[in-house]
Amino acid sequence: MDPLESKKTYQDYVDKKSPNSKILKNCFNAFWVGGLICTIGQVILNICKERGFDTQTSGTIVSILLIGISAFLTGLNLFNKIGKFAGAGSLIPITGFANSIVSPAMEYKSEGYVMGVGGKMFTVAGPVLVFGISASILVGIIYLIFNTQSVTLV
Amino acid sequence: MDINWANVFEISSLLKCFIVGGLICVIGQILIDKTKLTPARILVIFVTTGAILGGLGIYQYLVDFAGAGATVPLTGFGNNLAKGAIEAVKESGLVGAFTGGVKAAAGRNCGCRFLWLHRSTYFKA
Numbered sequence: 001m002d003p004l005e006s007k008k009t010y011q012d013y014v015d016k017k018s019p020n021s022k023i024l025k026n027c028f029n030a031f032w033v034g035g036l037i038c039t040i041g042q043v044i045l046n047i048c049k050e051r052g053f054d055t056q057t058s059g060t061i062v063s064i065l066l067i068g069i070s071a072f073l074t075g076l077n078l079f080n081k082i083g084k085f086a087g088a089g090s091l092i093p094i095t096g097f098a099n100s101i102v103s104p105a106m107e108y109k110s111e112g113y114v115m116g117v118g119g120k121m122f123t124v125a126g127p128v129l130v131f132g133i134s135a136s137i138l139v140g141i142i143y144l145i146f147n148t149q150s151v152t153l154v
Numbered sequence: 155m156d157i158n159w160a161n162v163f164e165i166s167s168l169l170k171c172f173i174v175g176g177l178i179c180v181i182g183q184i185l186i187d188k189t190k191l192t193p194a195r196i197l198v199i200f201v202t203t204g205a206i207l208g209g210l211g212i213y214q215y216l217v218d219f220a221g222a223g224a225t226v227p228l229t230g231f232g233n234n235l236a237k238g239a240i241e242a243v244k245e246s247g248l249v250g251a252f253t254g255g256v257k258a259a260a261g262r263n264c265g266c267r268f269l270w271l272h273r274s275t276y277f278k279a
Contacts, residue, residue, distance in 0.1 A: 023187045030183035031176035038175025039168050041222035046162040059225050066226065088182030091193055092200060092227045093175070100197070124194045132201035132235050133255050139209030140239030140251025
């Protein structure tokens with residue numbers, strides 16, 4: 001048997017053996033857990049607005065609270081279970097972002113606070129921040145050049 | 155201070171938020187299941203998409219429609235960055251493009267970094 005063919009047959013074998021990830025069920029779970037997290041955020045947002053904060057401040061309060069909650073749940077090891085069940089439902093909201101920072105921070109605690117916690121904290125979140133901030137800088141420069149948002153609006 | 159709980163649990167805003175937030179998560183779930191992208195890459199894609207849509211001014215419509223359903227997912231984080239950059243460019247020109255995004259997300263970032271540090275202090279892996 002030549003190597004290429006064996007590789008292909010092996011791939012077929014793996015595809016046959018590995019359980020099909022049930023995409024419909026996964027999507028449903030992701031939908032309602034993600035929706036629920038956002039709804040909790042909306043409730044906090046509404047409370048903030050009722051107490052007279054402006055939209056920007058309320059948004060910041062919502063993210064800080066949600067991140068605090070999810071960091072707390074990660075510490076209790078509960079967030080991993082939610083993550084396994086809901087997949088992207090807990091990953092895409094800001095909670096997943098917090099989880100991605102807390103878990104390496106906890107894992108590498110044994111390496112010390114400076115290089116362990118401080119250094120490994122951003123192994124997952126680092127790229128997110130770098131690309132997000134880079135994109136925002138590009139947006140700012142493009143805005144500066146064209147001086148309007150509506151140029152790009154079709 | 156009195157809180158009007160009927161406004162807090164206004165059903166239409168919560169429903170819109172639930173559906174939009176859920177749909178954004180479903181997009182992420184499809185990306186996880188159908189492609190071989192790692193979660194970190196998906197997060198990067200979401201933030202960058204949010205920043206681009208925010209820069210084009212499209213994302214603001216979604217925020218107006220769904221509230222937290224659009225701001226809580228990571229695309230909202232990207233939108234926040236882009237919005238901050240644009241605000242700062244209006245104020246201080248080219249330098250604003252570099253300072254604005256981070257400034258807008260500062261409350262979120264720095265407050266949370268403090269929290270993260272604390273969590274990792276309290277809990278063991």
